[in-house]
Amino acid sequence: MISPPQRHSHLDALAMTLMVGLCALWGLNQVAAKLANAGISPVLQAGLRSGGSTLLLMIWCRFRGVRLFDADRSLKAGLAAGAMFSAEFALIYWGLEYTPASRAVVFLYTAPFVVALGVHWLVPSERLSRVQSLGLACAFGGILLAFGDNLSLPDHRQMIGDAMLLAAAGLWGGTTVLVRSSRLAAIRPAKTLFYQLGVSAVALPVASLLLGEQGIIGQPSALVWASLAGQIVIVAFASYLTWFWLISRYPATRLSAFSFLTPLFGMMFGAVLLGERITWGLSGAMALVAAGIWLVNRK
Incomplete structure (x- = not known):
């Protein structure tokens, strides 16, 4: 019998x-994914990343003695x-x-509010106070400051993309809530x-086909394969394993x-490694996000 992990308040x-x-790594992953996009379509790239990381994880679990296929009533929630x-x-x-990536970030990072609402109803011990809720809003204000100059009234096409990103944010936050509140x-x-x-190693390549992606584009360069390998080993295996370890022990x-912090790190890495433009509000955005994190986590 595996004893439950020690919980911290x-x-x-x-x-x-x-x-x-982790946020710095995930921000750097945005740059790695852009580099790999030159030779591998995005959804297929995510599927290959999951497939490679699944093999690494199975090897790691074998050496660590972690049983992946024991009956523990987690199958439904896991799937x-x-x-x-x-x-x-x-x-x-x-x-x-x-919709443009700079616009998509604003909608995607509504996910922490989904987490806050979900745990409020399903995990009463992790409910946020009013000050902590203000902290979340303050941190989101930092995202608006950094990326908000790309927001405008959307046309019909952008409305479709915005809705998709909002749905993705709901799924991202909902997954975190499910992991925290279920078996x-x-x-x-x-x-x-x-x-x-x-699951994603199987589902994402199928989704790539349904979306009509090119798949492998031409003859990918060594940089493309190196970017994919880094995502497999560092991001989808090591960093995600660390993330789930944290969720199992600390308030979600x-x-x-x-x-x-992730999109702000992504913006900085994009400027350093890809020569992308940094908006004037990055310093203020960092300050707002830092203040928001402090408000959420202060005792």
């Missing part, structure tokens, strides 16, 4: 350090989490065909990740507040 220094590191994870990525990449909260983080990677909403 607040984030300690370890959790906060890990979350900042649901995997399906939501797959649909989230399909909607993100499909939605980006209709998945009591199993090993590696098995929770296995459900998501395994407090952790989710840190996710507002």
Whole structure:
């Protein structure tokens, strides 16, 4: 019998350090995905990433003695989490065909509010106070400051993309709530990740075909394959495993507040590595996000 993980009511220094590191990695992943897009279509790329990471995870679990196929009443919740994870990525990449990435970020990062509402009803011990809710709004204000100059009244095509990104945000937040409030909260983080990677490794290549993607484009360069390999090993395997370990031990909403850092890190890495433009409000955005995270996590 596996004993349930020790739960913490607040984030300690370890959790906060890990979350900042994860957000930096996920921001860097945005650059890696753009590089890999030159040779592999986006949804297929996400599917290949999940497939490679699933194999790594199975090898890691074999050496660690983690049993992935024991009956523990987590199958239904696990398959649901995997399906939501797959649909989230399909909607993100499909939605980006209709609306610019800088606009999509604003809608996608409504996900922490979904987490806050979900745990409010399903996990009473993690309900946010009014000040903490204000902190979430403050952090989201940072995203608006950084990316809000790309917002305008949408045309019909952008409305479709915006709706897809909002749906993806709902799935992202809903997956976190499901993991925290279901049987998945009591199993090993590696098995929770296995459900998501395994299902998406099958579903996303199928979605790629249905969306009419090109798939492998020409002869991908070594940089394309290196970018994909980095996503497989560092992002989808190591960082996601760490994320599920954190969810199993710390309040989900407090952790989710840190996710507002990810697009800001992505903006900085894009400027350094790809020569992309940085908006004038980045410094103010960082300050607002940091203030919001502090309000959410203060004791």
